Amino acid sequence: MAELISQFPLIAALIALVSLGAIFGAVLGFAAIKFKTEGDPIADQILELLPQTQCGQCGHPGCRPYAEAIAGGEDINKCPPGGEATIQALADLLDVEAMPLDEEHGEEKVKAIAYIREDECIGCTKCIQACPVDAILGAAKQMHTVIVSECTGCDLCVEPCPVDCIDMIPQEETLQTWHWNLPDPTSRDIDIIATDATQGQAA
Amino acid sequence: MLADYSILLIGAILVNNFVLVQFLGLCPFMGVSNKLETAMGMSMATTFVLTLASACSHLTYNFLLQPLGLEYLKTISFILVIAVVVQFTEMVVRKSSPLLYRVLGVYLPLITTNCAVLGVALLNINKDHNFLQSLFYGFGAAVGFSLVLVLFAAMRERLNVADVPVPFKGAAIGMVTAGFMSLAFMGFAGLV
Numbered sequence: 001m002a003e004l005i006s007q008f009p010l011i012a013a014l015i016a017l018v019s020l021g022a023i024f025g026a027v028l029g030f031a032a033i034k035f036k037t038e039g040d041p042i043a044d045q046i047l048e049l050l051p052q053t054q055c056g057q058c059g060h061p062g063c064r065p066y067a068e069a070i071a072g073g074e075d076i077n078k079c080p081p082g083g084e085a086t087i088q089a090l091a092d093l094l095d096v097e098a099m100p101l102d103e104e105h106g107e108e109k110v111k112a113i114a115y116i117r118e119d120e121c122i123g124c125t126k127c128i129q130a131c132p133v134d135a136i137l138g139a140a141k142q143m144h145t146v147i148v149s150e151c152t153g154c155d156l157c158v159e160p161c162p163v164d165c166i167d168m169i170p171q172e173e174t175l176q177t178w179h180w181n182l183p184d185p186t187s188r189d190i191d192i193i194a195t196d197a198t199q200g201q202a203a
Numbered sequence: 204m205l206a207d208y209s210i211l212l213i214g215a216i217l218v219n220n221f222v223l224v225q226f227l228g229l230c231p232f233m234g235v236s237n238k239l240e241t242a243m244g245m246s247m248a249t250t251f252v253l254t255l256a257s258a259c260s261h262l263t264y265n266f267l268l269q270p271l272g273l274e275y276l277k278t279i280s281f282i283l284v285i286a287v288v289v290q291f292t293e294m295v296v297r298k299s300s301p302l303l304y305r306v307l308g309v310y311l312p313l314i315t316t317n318c319a320v321l322g323v324a325l326l327n328i329n330k331d332h333n334f335l336q337s338l339f340y341g342f343g344a345a346v347g348f349s350l351v352l353v354l355f356a357a358m359r360e361r362l363n364v365a366d367v368p369v370p371f372k373g374a375a376i377g378m379v380t381a382g383f384m385s386l387a388f389m390g391f392a393g394l395v
Contacts, residue, residue: 013273020267020280024287031291035298 043071049089053081054132055154057106062132075099080106081154112168113151114158118143120165127157127166208339210395215343218395221319222351223381223388228319232352233377235310242356245310246349250342252314253323256288257341260324261334281324289315319348355384 047067058078060066070076076090077099084101091098101108116127116136123141135151138144158166221227228249235245260281268274293311297304304311314320323344327337358380367376 009272012271013276016267016271016273017276017279017283020263020283024283028287028290028294031294035294037297 043068045093046070046090049082049086049093050079051082051086051152053152053154055081055152055156056132057081057154059105070094075102077102078105080108081111081152083108110170112153112170113148114146114153114155115167115169116144116146117165117167118145120163122163124162126160126162130156130160132156208336211336211339212343212346214395215340216347216350217388217391218393220347220351220388220391221322221344222348223385225322227322228317228348231313231317232348232355232381233374235313236352236356236359236377239353239356239360241310242352245313246352248310249314249317249319249348250345252285252289252292252311253320253345253348254338254342255292256285256320257323257327257344258334258338259288260284261327261332261337264328265334277325277328278321281321285320285324286315319344351384351388355381 047064050063050067052063054062057080058066077087079086088098121143125140128136133150133152135147136144222232236242263280263284264277268277323341327340332340362376
């Protein structure tokens with residue numbers, strides 16, 4: 001070996017570099033299998049923008065399956081609870097044109113929460129089974145009621161109720177729920193908050 | 204012993220700051236300093252990779268290149284080492300800590316092209332550092348880089364709303380600011 005190096009330094013260098021590359025390649029290949037991660041990071045980002053009502057109005061069983069479908073190329077305008085704001089945010093994230101909400105999947109409504117008229121409730125538990133976020137409390141032949149802070153206003157409990165005792169009550173803005181509108185990033189003249197949205201300054 | 208290492212650290216962080224005194228890693232310094240938040244992410248990723256790459260390249264040099272008498276291949280080998288360390292780190296972080304992965308995000312792969320990383324590896328060889336010294340020197344360089352990057356990003360956020368004359372807006376005033384920072388860091392010369 002020592003003889004080879006002293007006689008053919010060029011070949012020794014070649015061998016050293018190639019074997020270094022091969023070892024590193026093997027390490028990375030091993031790591032790619034060993035540390036393989038499931039899931040799609042872009043789907044996670046999309047999921048964060050969706051309203052988490054789990055209502056299924058988009059035709060998917062929940063928000064995560066719809067996020068994965070969008071990541072796979074489905075249209076972004078199938079989420080009525082999210083409305084225009086969500087479509088706009090998705091369009092920004094995915095760098096596509098924003099499109100109007102697809103009427104087929106329902107229209108945008110003001111946020112409402114379910115209210116059970118308790119003296120009419122017969123305790124059939126059908127709405128409990130329908131609720132995607134477990135916001136309805138109750139037991140068989142007992143009166144049910146809605147946990148207001150958990151209800152996402154998805155309407156799914158209205159349909160199965162045999163005595164139609166569930167109302168969707170639009171939520172009025174109270175001092176607790178009111179908040180400032182977010183600043184519109186497209187209509188400002190100067191950058192109030194530093195951003196890298198304006199390109200070409202220093203990159 | 205302890206004094207030696209603390210001098211090495213302070214020297215790398217302040218006196219011989221890699222960005223402002225040795226002018227290495229200027230590309231991320233100008234490019235990723237628009238927002239404080241991204242500067243933080245970049246700093247953390249760089250600290251991680253610089254320390255690790257510094258140690259790995261030391262091992263490669265002393266246990267592979269030197270015994271074979273191939274010292275002249277150090278630059279290309281170090282580039283290889285750095286690329287692998289970055290890729291490997293990305294995979295491990297992605298698996299083990301999705302939160303950290305999200306914070307570091309796109310900055311992790313970007314570090315491959317940060318010349319401070321290669322600079323530290325080569326300087327370690329030039330200065331005949333042993334393994335522990337290399338590790339500390341790499342860490343110190345990374346902390347210095349982070350410090351300066353975060354300071355600079357905080358300043359640029361303010362500069363964005365400051366009343367800067369039009370021809371100086373953007374990158375120009377950034378360069379001027381970087382120059383002043385560099386002058387300020389000259390004040391540390393002679394500290395150790």
